[in-house]
Amino acid sequence: MMDLRPLIVAGLLGVAAQVWAAPAPEDPFFLPPDAKAYILKATGSAPTTQTKLQDLLQALFQKRSEGGLGLVYDNTRTRTVGEVWTEGKANCLSMTAFFVSACRAIGIHEEYAEALNTNHWRKAGGIVRFERHVVALTPAPPRNDLIADFVPELRKRYGTYKVVVLPESRFRALFYSNRAVERLTEGDMEGAREQAQLSLDADPKSSVGWNILGVVLASGADLPKAEEAYRRAMELDHRDGAPIGNMEALLRNTGRAEEAQRYRVLGETVRKKDPYFHAYLAEEALVEGDLGEAQTRIRSALKILPKDPDFLLLAARVRLATGDLDGAIRSLEDARKYADPAEQERYNSKIEGIQGMKGGKVER
Structure with missing residues (x-):
């Protein structure tokens, strides 16, 4: 170890x-x-x-x-x-x-x-x-x-x-930031906000701490303060793509589409190595019917995380939309292979559905 x-x-x-x-x-x-x-x-x-x-x-x-x-x-x-x-x-x-x-x-x-x-x-x-x-x-x-x-x-x-x-202050900030995210995942909003504040108490210049505080505030519907926290995070580290993506989502969800688009463009330059950004854009392109863009984006996501079941499922949906039934089945089989055992059955049913469209049988 x-x-x-x-x-x-x-x-x-x-x-x-x-x-x-x-x-x-x-x-x-x-x-x-x-x-x-x-x-x-x-x-x-x-x-x-x-x-x-x-x-x-x-x-x-x-x-x-x-x-x-x-x-x-x-x-x-x-x-x-x-x-x-x-x-x-x-x-x-x-x-x-x-x-x-x-x-x-x-x-x-x-x-x-x-x-x-x-x-x-x-x-x-x-x-x-x-x-x-x-x-x-x-x-x-x-x-x-x-x-x-x-x-x-x-x-x-x-x-x-x-x-x-x-520096010890930055390490302590990361420690509390970690715990803030864990509390947020558990639905403990009060605990998440407390840990996020402790992160900033340890290091007020931590962009990570400000971004997580923004997420906590946004989850609690305190959008003006969440926006302030995201802006502070971006000021401290212009290379951090997380607050950029969070700001775009906040602005888009509140109807400020033009402002949100500016952060989308900024995200394109900063978030190139973020697979979830590419997957989000692939999903968006699929819904809009831009299958070429959807294929490009999901390939980018899978290049970074090739064994992510959710990405592979999205790849299957994109391939299915283009009429590539065999490719969709291959993506679903890969998703099933890397998924948690409890989730594998849902991939079986999806594979069976596409096999039914082809008039074939499922290989197990």
Whole structure:
């Protein structure tokens, strides 16, 4: 689960050395005393930073039955450092927070960092999330810095990382932003707004925090303040496509079509790597009968996320509209293959329907 091999970091952006104060018990990054005692015991005999790190990793990921903490990856929610300790589960953000806290507890200089070229889009319920991949960095001059990566398969997919150091304020903002989205997905509007505000309290210049606050406000029908939040997000990061898309939707839904179109044009230049933007445009073109545009857009979406069942279903609809029945069936079969088991039956029925149009039989 863990890769701590030395890595030559391309384009590493440093920050000034920081002096860290131990978080207070109510802080989500507070390391419980029993966790600190466990970590000190596991690493106490190691003579160097490198060996301390290796002993720490072994202790964290070794099975509990063998005396380790038995940490496992779990992306269902973003846990505090204390919850990681008690539950033994964490996503990459929580695991990075725990690891950095553990390193600092034993006197190792550790930084939060972000692997820029691994960011990706994911849909959770009705919310599309742009997920950043965070890692922990141990400065080791004059040798190569050490990167602790808790989702090493991403390195296999993207190759060498371009890593930037994150100030603690920005990392904390991402932590609370994550939790705000989780609350929003659960329908907890009050909790979502609280976490979004905590994100901005940690880093008022976080475009991510302002965008998520805008989504929360829009969901609560406070559209004027949502618009203000989206505009603030765009001012802070003109390359972030999320607030651009959200602003376009808000304006279009309130009848301000001309203004919305300006953000559509802006989105075309900024959101080229957003598969859900292309899928949205494919759906729009299909409804309007522009099948050539629909085909182009859904191909762009699938180029980025080739195994997304919803995209494959949309591809099938586009192909069906063009009269390509065999192509529609192939897209549905792919969608069925990658769909959750509970969803597979609905693809079977759609395939049967098209096979019926052809007068053939379904192959299972």
